[in-house]
Amino acid sequence: MLRTNLSSALIAASLVFSSVSLLAQASPANQMHHEMPKPTNLKVLPKNISGDDLMATMHGFTGSLGVHCTFCHEEDSKTHHPNFASDAKPEKATARIMMRMTQNINGRYLASLPDHGDMHKVTCGTCHRGNSTPKDFVAPPEKHGPPPPPPAK
Numbered sequence: 001m002l003r004t005n006l007s008s009a010l011i012a013a014s015l016v017f018s019s020v021s022l023l024a025q026a027s028p029a030n031q032m033h034h035e036m037p038k039p040t041n042l043k044v045l046p047k048n049i050s051g052d053d054l055m056a057t058m059h060g061f062t063g064s065l066g067v068h069c070t071f072c073h074e075e076d077s078k079t080h081h082p083n084f085a086s087d088a089k090p091e092k093a094t095a096r097i098m099m100r101m102t103q104n105i106n107g108r109y110l111a112s113l114p115d116h117g118d119m120h121k122v123t124c125g126t127c128h129r130g131n132s133t134p135k136d137f138v139a140p141p142e143k144h145g146p147p148p149p150p151p152a153k
């Protein structure tokens, strides 16, 4: 199960943040057998994305943020089924901004590094690490030697 989540998270990461040509080649290691209706409200992902690739991307989100689908997707109060096309939840709007931000970090900034390795990409998990809001990083106390002297005035 952990392996499955991990591999779909990786696939999702490469799907969302690679070029469209890469997208067309990628195929999920683990086929998801949920029958999903054709998406009607995609604004960031390619509109012709396959159902398997869409689900791999979504499972990447849940794994990276440590949440369930309904963290971003509105649930019908009567049927308790998620309405995936609805934009009612602000978290879904935030997620779209995050998707564009991550695409820009990779496509604009990292890609412009002279020695950028193809394997080094920022994904949702790079920052979120299983948390819906990333935790602040606190550097561990330095172990060796006294702190450097204050700069000379």
Ligand code: HEC
Binding pocket: 036, 038, 039, 040, 041, 042, 043, 044, 045, 046, 054, 058, 059, 061, 062, 065, 067, 068, 069, 070, 071, 072, 073, 084, 085, 091, 092, 093, 095, 096
């Ligand atoms: C972190 C937020 C987030 C989580 C968690 C999430 N989704 Fe999504 N989902 C989105 C966003 C954002 C879109 C729209 C993407 C776009 O505009 O290209 C979307 C779109 C979809 C769509 C297409 C809807 C349509 O008709 O346009 C489906 C289906 C879907 N998600 C299913 C799921 C499932 C199933 C899960 C749980 C496994 C899930 N999502 C978890 C953010 C999320």
Ligand code: HEC
Binding pocket: 016, 061, 065, 091, 092, 094, 095, 098, 099, 102, 122, 123, 124, 125, 126, 127, 128, 132, 133, 134
């Ligand atoms: C560069 C670091 C970074 C990356 C990459 C990143 N996020 Fe975030 N994300 C943040 C930070 C920081 C916040 C908190 C922003 C705030 O509170 O104003 C946040 C907040 C969010 C929230 C709102 C959580 C809430 O409680 O409302 C969602 C949803 C989200 N991110 C989804 C995503 C998704 C999906 C991806 C990948 C497509 C992603 N993030 C990639 C840093 C990142």
